[in-house]
Structures are given as C-alpha cells and as structure tokens.
Amino acid sequence: GAGVSQSPSNKVTEKGKDVELRCDPISGHTALYWYRQSLGQGLEFLIYFQGNSAPDKSGLPSDRFSAERTGGSVSTLTIQRTQQEDSAVYLCASSSLDTQYFGPGTRLTVL
Amino acid sequence: ELKVEQNPLFLSMQEGKNYTIYCNYSTTSDRLYWYRQDPGKSLESLFVLLSNGAVKQEGRLMASLDTKARLSTLHITAAVHDLSATYFCAVDTVQGDNDMRFGAGTRLTVKP
Numbered sequence A: 001g002a003g004v005s006q007s008p009s010n011k012v013t014e015k016g017k018d019v020e021l022r023c024d025p026i027s028g029h030t031a032l033y034w035y036r037q038s039l040g041q042g043l044e045f046l047i048y049f050q051g052n053s054a055p056d057k058s059g060l061p062s063d064r065f066s067a068e069r070t071g072g073s074v075s076t077l078t079i080q081r082t083q084q085e086d087s088a089v090y091l092c093a094s095s096s097l098d099t100q101y102f103g104p105g106t107r108l109t110v111l
Numbered sequence B: 001e002l003k004v005e006q007n008p009l010f011l012s013m014q015e016g017k018n019y020t021i022y023c024n025y026s027t028t029s030d031r032l033y034w035y036r037q038d039p040g041k042s043l044e045s046l047f048v049l050l051s052n053g054a055v056k057q058e059g060r061l062m063a064s065l066d067t068k069a070r071l072s073t074l075h076i077t078a079a080v081h082d083l084s085a086t087y088f089c090a091v092d093t094v095q096g097d098n099d100m101r102f103g104a105g106t107r108l109t110v111k112p
Helices: none
Strands: A005-007 A010-013 A019-024 A031-037 A043-050 A065-069 A075-079 A088-095 A106-110 B004-007 B010-014 B019-025 B032-037 B043-049 B055-058 B061-066 B071-076 B085-092 B100-102 B106-111
Touching: A005 A088, A010 A019, A019 A088, A019 A106, A031 A075, A043 A065, A043 A075, A043 B100, A075 A088, B004 B085, B010 B019, B019 B032, B019 B085, B032 B071, B043 B055, B043 B061, B043 B071, B071 B085
Parallel strands: A010 A106, B010 B106
Antiparallel strands: A005 A019, A019 A075, A031 A043, A031 A088, A065 A075, A088 A106, B004 B019, B019 B071, B032 B043, B032 B085, B055 B061, B061 B071, B085 B100, B085 B106
C-alpha cells in the first residue's frame, strides 16, 4: 500500500517568506508527527496529532511555526517569516499501533 | 522532560567485528524503537521493543530492552559494509501514547 508522502520534496525560499509543507499519512493512521532534522543531526520533535485530541505542540521552536491536520488525515506545517536557521529536512510520520512510518521528508533551504 | 541519549555518536568499525550501541533514557517507559537511516533517505523501522527483557533479532542486528535500567542496546555481530547507516533509538513519552522522542543517532561506518 501507499506509504507516507510529503510535498514538496525540496523547497528553496528567501528569508522572510512563508512556506507550507504537506504530509499525507498512511490511510487509517490516527497519529501524525512532524520532526525536523538538521544536517547531520538527530530528529527534533515538533508536533504530534492523535485522533481528535488537541495536538501536542510542545516541540514547536517558535510562534512562527504552526501545523494543522484537516479531517484527521492530511497535515500542513506552516513556517512564517522563514529564517536561515529553519533550513533542515522536515519529516512527517504516521502510526496506528506501535511503529511510526516516515515519509521521505521535505528539504527546506532558506537563503 | 524525557531525554534520550545514545552512545557512541560516531562508530567506525571493520567488517567482521562486533559492537554495541547504547541508548539511555531518563523517564519511565516500556516502549523503545530502533530506526535506521541511510544518507539522504528517510527512517526505516528496525525493532519495536515493548516490554522489559524484550530481545529481537534480525540478521546481524539484535536489540534488547532493560526498562529498570532505562537502557536499550543494539548489538552488531560480524559487521558488513551494508550496515553502514545512522541508527536512532526512540522512546515513548507516555505509555501507549505513541508520542516519541529520539536520540541523536549513531553514525556507523563499516570499513572493509
């Protein structure tokens, strides 16, 4: 079956612009996660959605970051007024039971 | 706040050798996960350890979990070049919640 998909795969933007990153989870998965991975670094948790519960936003680094999940499926991560330090790979994952399945990521470059 | 620490962060080993990667975590959890990431790729699930004393093996990799010590190990037996990758452990923050935190990763290089 189809795995987790993310779009775009690459995004180059100018400092100060807003960007939207999209995640399509595996159908039926109730949990969805966003992580950020800087070059050569580990995964930094950003936000977690579980069913209809309020999302865990504790990992969002600033108020420039926000995410929503519509209809319990597709999620969009929005970064406003991008900064150079926002450059990273943004990974989305979904799960239904014990295992998270990761998407291919969106590589964001802020010039 | 849950902290997950891996060591070593970098590991260079020769083919045929054995080695162990360690993952320590700071709060009570009985679910631990190991992932593999190849350069430029996303993460691939390797093992899910769900209880104290759990041991799982796949090929040359074996993972174990000691929830009392808050420690998991990933043991590599007779390493081969194809095992070169970055390995991450991850721990649930709340039992059954599927909200996980990751270690920094261990970058493994296996040399001929």
